[in-house]
Amino acid sequence: MCEVEESGCQDLKREEPASRIGQTCMKCKEASAVxxxxxxxxxxxxCFREYFVHKFRAMLGKNRVVFPGEKVLLSYSGGASSSAMIQQVQEGLSRDAxxxxxxxxxxxxxxxGAVCGQTWEDRERVMLEMKSILKxxxxxxxxxxxxxxxxxxxxxLQGNLPEVPGREENYKQAVGSFLGQQREQEEDGISDATERLAQIHTADNTSAECSQSPTFIRPPAEHTTALRDMINSARTLTAKQELLHSLRSHLILHVARTLGYSKVMSGESCTRxxxxxxxxxxxxRGAFLAxxxxxxxxxxxxVVIVRPMREYxxxxxxxxxxxxxxxxxxxxxLDTKASNSSIQLLSESFITKxxxxxxxxxxxxxxxxxKLHVSRTDATLQQSQRERCLLCMCxxxxxxxPASAFSATQVSQQLSEKKSSQRVIPAKDSGKQCCSGGQCCEETACCTNSVTGTRDMAPLLCYSCRLxxxxxxxxDKLPSYIIKEAEHRTR
Structure with missing residues (x-):
């Protein structure tokens, strides 16, 4: 990590705190640094406030992904990063910005809360606190x-939806059109076009499910039990966290599509x-780092996921x-006070120390x-020929x-496994040989490996989701929409 001599590193990381006392601000050169x-x-x-605000708005302005008048869903977890993101959006939409x-x-x-084993009373208390903050x-x-x-x-799980073409080239035109509409509405007596759009958006969603509702609908007990059983069915904490991340992404995507949001802002920081x-x-997941x-x-x-807090x-x-x-x-x-470590926790500990x-x-x-990007050739091939993963949707x-490391791993795994399709099991109700020759008759109870089995679902998953x-x-404990989609794609 550091190529200088060890003594130089020791001097760098152990600065005298006395030299920092009484420093002035590096920007204004007048006020005392806090x-x-x-x-x-x-x-x-x-100056720190100005620096923080400028970095957020410069990130959005430089990338030109969020268009004027577009509906953006802010994913809020209650943590420090997502709370700061909502604060920046709130200040950026004010009149004097x-x-x-x-x-x-x-x-x-x-x-x-169900994943962490919280009772409904504890979960309702958290949601009431969230409502007071969001309100x-x-x-x-x-x-x-x-x-x-x-x-x-x-x-x-549909991944072949059309993408809006030419959005980067039309950004300036969209800004000009939005400003023109704003001037026309100001002439009609409306002071702020953005404010009017927000009022219309709020009015359209007053009847939406779970929108500013004074009470919270308790989920069915069987759904809570099924969720806990699914998470507990994972043998490692690493798999539990990856599965939870995929399911959370599916629900966010569903809400964004249902309510008409074309962008989702996530509050991941640079450290995260x-x-x-x-x-x-x-x-x-090296192929998907970009x-x-x-x-x-x-x-x-x-629906595009945007990370405006990635510079902080x-x-x-x-x-x-x-x-x-x-x-x-x-x-x-899920990983709070975890007794066993995961790859995510070990990576975080390594980076933090x-x-x-x-x-x-x-x-x-x-x-x-x-510096990581997907090449144009690979992107074209991915869009036209390749299917998408059932879980991460990449x-x-x-x-x-055939000469790749992945193929070698597959061959080694196939040689070490005893495939159920190679067994010859006599059928109970007929004289047929079931599951012989690699073909399943699907007529008797001996056919326990259906199209939703691990062996048949693996071709529908990327390498990381296979693990x-x-x-x-x-x-079988996965949600029904994943299993049905796997059956649909298999057929």
Whole structure:
């Protein structure tokens, strides 16, 4: 990581704290510094606020992904990063903002208390606290429970939806058209076009499910039990976290499509993305690093995931929330006080400890992820020929040549397994030989390996999701929309 001599590293990471006392702001050169972000980067309160706000709006303006008047769903988890993101959106939509944001926001919070074993009373207490925080934003918000994944249809896994062409070229035209509509509405006596659009959006969603509802609908007990059984069926904490991430993404995508949101803002920080980059490489997701850690994730085609907080470190976000009283809620997660470690937790521990000694660790890993892109040739091939994974909905990375490492792994696995299709089991009700010759007759009870079996579902999954499903005791505990989609694609 560091190529200088060991003595130089020791001098770098053990600076004398006395030299930092009484520093002035590096920007205004007048006020006293109240915090130091990196080595030598001292800011006063007002300059740090200006720096924080400018970085957020510059990230959106530089990438030109969110169009004026577009509906954007803010994914809120209650943590520090997503709370700071909502605060920035709220300030950017105010009247006195210098570089005003012009999209229509909505907030989504997904309750995952059933996964952590919380009682309904504890979950309801958390959701009431969330409602009081989200209601203060004056944005339309939606509070759902993770159990609703058992009510989804197979349409959420459709990955061949058309993408809007030429959006980058028409960005300036869209801005000009929006400003023209704003001037026309101001002449008609409407002071703010964005405000009017937000009012219309709020009025359209007053009857929407779970939108600003004073009470919360308790999910069916069988759905809660099924969710806990599915998560507990994973033998490792790594598989549990990956499965939970995929199911959460499916529910967010369903809400965005149902309510007409074309963009989803996620609050991952630079530190979180650096941890994800290392953990995803360990999990075999190297082909999807550009989608998992990039600014825009367009794997769903019609809904784009945007990460505007990816330039902020967790230290910067924590300082901002503390200085400007941005409230956040601590909610126990699946890995809170976990007795066994996972690949994600080990990667986080490695990054955090290395960052404590070498302050440029997170930025170095993060800058590496910025250089990752999908080549145009591969993108065209993925869009036209390849299918998409059932869980992560990325294009399959298993179409490799016979001399690849993946093919060698498959051959080794096939030789070490005893396939059930090679057995000859006599049928109970007839004189036929069932499951002989690799063909299943599907007429008797001896055919236990259906199209939803692990062996038959594997071709529908990417390499990383195959490892996740392999750690499940039974895939029958997966939501019905995944199993039905697997049957549909197999047929």
């Amino acid at each position: 915090l130091i972000i990196r080595v030598g980067d001292a800011f006063c309160r007002s 210098s570089k005003k944001l012009r999209f229509i926001p909505g907030i989504l919070f997904i309750d995952e 203060a934003t004056s944005f339309p918000f939606h509070i759902l429970s993770l159990e609703q994944i058992f009510s989804l249809s197979g349409s959420v 993305l650096a941890v994800r980059l290392l953990s995803n490489i360990s999990l075999g 989608l998992d850690t990039g600014f825009a994730d367009n794997r769903y085609r019609d 470190s967790l230290k910067e976000i924590s300082f901002y929330n503390r200085l400007f009283n941005v409230s956040s809620v601590f909610i126990p997660a 290395l960052q404590a000694d070498f302050p440029s660790t997170v930025s170095t890993v993060y800058r590496t992820s910025e 294009t399959l990375d298993t179409h490799t040549g 996740t499903v392999k750690d499940l005791n039974s895939i």
